Amino acid sequence: MVRVTENKLIIEIESTFPALLLRDLQESLLTLLRRYNEDRPEDRLDDVNCLGLLQALLPSPEDYERIYP
Numbered sequence: 519m520v521r522v523t524e525n526k527l528i529i530e531i532e533s534t535f536p537a538l539l540l541r542d543l544q545e546s547l548l549t550l551l552r553r554y555n556e557d558r559p560e561d562r563l564d565d566v567n568c569l570g571l572l573q574a575l576l577p578s579p580e581d582y583e584r585i586y587p
Contacts, residue, residue, distance in 0.1 A: 541576070541579075544572065544575070544576050545576070548573060548576075551565070551568065551572070
């Protein structure tokens with residue numbers, strides 16, 4: 519479900535294991551963007567920067583286990 523409030527965009531996805539779903543969604547997005555980027559010239563700095571940012575935002579598997587029991 520997506521809700522828009524005065525100062526927030528809220529996206530809710532029900533899941534039995536929300537931390538695992540979050541990691542799967544983030545990794546899927548990275549994989550998709552990498553595939554897209556592989557078909558493009560290397561000089562696409564914006565694409566590379568976005569991929570680097572998304573990768574840096576991924577908590578490690580250990581962090582997920584610790585943060586989201």
